[in-house]
Amino acid sequence: MAKEMSFEKALENLEKLVSELEEGELSLDASLKKYEEGIKFVRVCQEKLEKARKKIELLVKKDDGTFEKEVFE
């Protein structure tokens, strides 16, 4: 995957999956598959929540049109 799934997307998918499991008439096999997928999403979400780095920056546009970021405070 060129772009990793965003936290918001992963959380969205997880919620959708849990709803499907709760209301659907899935077979045991299908349910187990959904469960595995769901646990994967849970893990992704938890990782991303912890991993996001704290960054506070000042954005400055230079005369040549490029941007520079300085650490703020």
Place this chain on the structure above:
Amino acid sequence: MSEENRPQVYTVTELTRDIRMVFENTFQSVWVEGEVSNYIASSAGHSYFSLKDENSVLKCVLFKQAFLKINFDIKNGMHILCRGKISVYDKRGEYQLYVAQVEPKGKGALQLAFEQLKEKLNKEGLFDEERKRPLPRIPLRIGVVTSPTGAAIKDILKVAKRRYANIEITLRGVLVQGDKAKYEIKDGIEELNEYNEYITSNNLDEHPIDVIIVGRGGGSLEDLWPFNEEIVARAIFDSKIPVISAVGHEIDYTISDFVADLRAPTPSAAAELVIPSKKDLKERIEELKYRLTSEINEKINILQERTVALKDRYVLKAPLNFVLQSEQRIDDLTKILSTNFNHKIEIKNNELKTAAEKLEMLSPLGVLKRGYSITFKEGTLVRGKSDVVIGDLINTKLAVGGILSRVENMSD
């Protein structure tokens, strides 16, 4: 007329000039109030109008420079106050008020400008609810357009620290009051939008800016004025990134508040609205995990119960019993079968015996037993008189043994 007694004769120009000087000296700077009429804007940017009351009219001219300083539109019928100097337009011999400053009567100029702009932009659809962009549920990077030294950014950072310490905040510093502020705020919003494209086109490993907070801390109407400027409103409207307006003025709304995708009463409030709480997110994930596991366990339990219930059914409960029952049934059937079979055999035996007896009776030996005999002549069976002549030797077979005899006589 003598030279000494002649009164001074002015030229028109000379007289006009003197009149002008009198006016200018007497009315260097006056305030006059009246109703606007005959308002005309020239292509050069100057405006001409008259101020009148019930009895008199005063011609006014507003040159472009002064005109630009006014932040509301002058319209016929308006009551205004003008400050300026009286002078004369020589060419037409008219005296005029050369207006330097205009105030609306009754309301402040700012207030009037606010209302006029609000109506104008509303008509254009800049405030429409339908076009407001939805805010991201979980933004990971927030852009802020405010003063780098003001209270707003401090407040926002405080809230961020409390709720989601790991979030990315990108500040584009601007002036937030004074004449230059509106240009800087506009540029700030535009540049944050540009930066997202910059990330894509330069393949930077950065998260794009999800939402912009534009605002400042509290202040007077004049202080907040940049956020009522048309140029700022349009920048907010044109922004591709959703914008939250957070001008710290808890009660009144600014034009920016109307155009923005969301309005917050203060920068802190904006931060609270847009920055997700890490604690809440963690709890949400836990809840989903719990629902996931309990759902699957529930399913398994149900299936287990059904299996157990089946086990409890009679057939499965005492399989041995079933077997015994079956064996007994087999015995019964076997008995019936053999009884039937034996019976059939008996019948057949009887039939056989009867047939055998019948057969025996019909067999030649049986016949012989009954007393009949068979007669042969030289091995050939004698059936009739014609088969023998008198004097032949014939062999008569009896049931037991035989008799050799000579034919003596024959009868019919």
